[in-house]
Every structure is written in structure tokens, then in C-alpha cells.
Amino acid sequence: MRFAITSIARGSGRAKAEDVCSFVRKCKADFERFTPYVRELSKKQQTTKQSMQKIEEANYAVKLRLAEFQSSPDLLDDIAKRSITLPQRRPMDENNNGDIETD
16 A cells, blocks of 8 residues: 555656556455455455555545646646655654644
8 A cells, every 4th residue: 555655656656556556456356255264364355455445545536636737747746745745743852842843
């Protein structure tokens, strides 16, 4: 899942994120038949399902934004980078209250 999300942030990796989603979907389907025979595989399958949903949602959001900014894919890449890269919080101590760094 992380690989797909970071691929989207790179801009040119949108196709790679779709490939990853397709791969995860196929893996989940292939392992589904073994679920009754392998202990705790159902838990792993549930986690895989959640990861797949997150990747699908990210891909959908990118496709939606691509439709909005069809004339400027570079603008879409910039928006994707800004939305995925969040500001870092400083650790709390006696000198600060955990505010966001503004270096």
C-alpha cells in the first residue's frame, strides 16, 4: 500500500499505483481459496482488503483530480505531492507544545 501511495506522490507513478492495485486485487483473490485451510489467513485477507481499498480510493481521487486539471497534469502532480507530504510535528518538551515546524 505504501509503495502505491508514494508512487502517486511522484506524479509519474500513477500507472504504477494502478498496477499495484491490480496486483493486490489478484493476490487477494488467489489467496481467498486457501482461507478455510490456513489458520489466521482470514485476518491477513481482511488487512489486504483494507489496503486495497485505500489504494483504490487514492487512485480514484487522482483520476477525479485529473479530470478537473486535464489541461495541466503538472499541476495535478504538484497537488498530489503537497497532499501526501504532510508537515512534521516537533516533539513536545518544556520549550514547545508540539506545533508544526515552519522552517
